[in-house]
Structure formats: structure tokens, C-alpha cells
Amino acid sequence: QTVVTQEPSFSVSPGGTITLTCGLSSGSVSTNYYPGWYQQTPGQAPRTLFYSTNTRSSGVPDRFSGSILGNKAALTITGAQADDESDYYCVLYMGSGNWVFGGGTKLTVL
């Protein structure tokens, strides 16, 4: 079974730029996988940041961007803020109704 890979943790300084990635244990991610990105803080439901690679969900600041970088989907945060400290999950569509989430990245802003 194909695994969706994410960095387990990442840290960034306030004001810094960071790119989180979402890959496959076998193969390359493309727009055909409809990559989605979600932000989750403790005790809250996931909040959609992007769907279908780079379609920004309503209310998401433009310092967040979604893209394909190389063979992975990517979430870039430019000018990180303290309240960006969250867990970030990606999801990929494998076909035949099969959606697989990554294990999440815990982002620390310090």
C-alpha cells in the first residue's frame, strides 16, 4: 500500500519561510492526486487551507501557498506567525475513491 509521507516536525522562526512537503512512498505527486492541505490546532477540527493543489480555501491568508515542487505537493508559509504553530496534514487521491492522509507535520514557531 502506498504511504503518504510528511515531515514529522519542523520549526521556523517568526517571519521566516518554510515549505512542508507531501510525497509518496512510491512515485511522484502530480495535480492528478488533488493534493489538499489542512491545519489543525489542539481540540479543533481540521481547517482546509488548500484543495486541488493550490485552490485557497476561503479566509486563508495569501502568505500560505500550495504547489507541486519536484515530485511532491508543497505548502509554503511566507512570514510565519506565532499562530501558525499547528499540525498540518496533507491528503492525496489515489483513485477509485481512495483518499490517503499523511501522518501530519507538527510545526513549531520559535
Next chain:
Amino acid sequence: EVRLVESGGGLVQPGGSLRLSCAASGFTFSNYWMFWVRQGPGKELTCISQISHDETTTYYADSVRGRFTISRDNTKSTLYLQMNSLRAEDTAVYYCTTDLRVSGLWGQGTLVTVSS
């Protein structure tokens, strides 16, 4: 206001049943595929079921196929998940979402605990 509100979670014994509901408002529910996604105690997210806008197509994860049934009532803008033969490993927060391909609305979740 555009929102999804889940209900029906609770504590149930192994082998028991529960029916979750997800009430939609603020958008045309009947236009969207709908999903159930659960988040286990280890925080892993799993898409367990989907249903097409017209109920003609459904998908299930292997872990729930044959035990869970997804359905919807477009006249009531409500999504359902009938869960039978529940197991300890079904313990999770259950979220309903709109189609992950084209939108990103999530409910607040409802907690299901399977324990004796």
C-alpha cells in the same frame, strides 16, 4: 452561514451500533459529494466513506466495509453514517466533510468511544 454539524456520537460497547448525522446549511448540499473522515487517538486521519451527490456511488475504506453504511437525505440536507459491529479500533472523532477535491468544509466532529 456555511456549516456542517455532526451529532450522534457517544460511548458504545463492542459489537454495538451508532448512527451519526451531519446537518448541512448555507450551501446547496445536493450538489456535493460528501465524506466521513475519522481521527483516531493517535491523531491519524482516515477517509472512511464517501457518497455521491445523488447517492448512486459509495466508497468505503477496507477497515469499515461491511459494517458501516453511508447515506444521505438531500431533502433534509443531512448525511448519515450507520455504524454496526463496532470495535475498539473504531474509537475516534468522526468528521463529515464536503468533497475533498473541490471544497473544504469540515464539521466540528463527534466523538465515538467503543469500550466495555
